[in-house]
Amino acid sequence: MFHTTFYLRRLHSLVGLLVLGIVLFEHIFTNSMALGGAPALNGALAMMELIPKPIFLGLEVFGIAVPLLFHAIYGVYIALQANNNPGRFGYIRNWQFALQRWTAWFLVVFLVWHVFYLRVFTKGISGTPISYELLQSYFVGHPIYALLYILGMFAAIFHFCNGITTFCMTWGIAKGPRIQNVISVCSMGLCALLCLVTLVFMGSYFVM
Helix, strand or coil: CCCCHHHHHHHHHHHHHHHHHHHHHHHHHHHHHHCCHHHHHHHHHHHHHHHCCHHHHHHHHHHHHHHHHHHHHHHHHHHHCCCCHHHCCCHHHHHHHHHHHHHHHHHHHHHHHHHHHHHHHHHHHHHCCCCHHHHHHHHHHHHCCCCCCCCHHHHHHHHHHHHHHHHHHCCCCCCHHHHHHHHHHHHHHHHHHHHHHHHHHHHHHHHC
């Protein structure tokens, strides 16, 4: 018998780990160039512009947007079925389970806002290229946007890192509680590191 839910959940976790991971690390790496000031970040952004536009658009739509849309829609379906009760049990894993769902809801709203404003409106409709100067004026001139972006990055980082543990459990890579705890600790260590990097490169816009 073909178990649709079984395969959809595995596809959902695989798409989340690969696509979200690639997008997240690319964003963190590119944005960390801000630590080198305008020349470094603008140079990194210019490298991406060297990709032919049809190929770049195809990658954005079919390599990122469509997989993430599937992950988001099916993730919302899973979240609606979830029974979050961290206050009742209080275990770390229960809190991680709940935060995975809460960050999913937040990320749906954040990504719609972030992608529409910067990619669709600013770059696509207005024709304004993304640059260090644009981002600095955007964040420094509107600190609330900087805060929302940091929270969005934190949510994406936690969602990805905690997803590493759930991926290993879903795919049968981590079958016992001991190995699951080891993977969880390592994943949360990666989460803390990436959040720190995010704070550092975002702070650089305000001191340079």
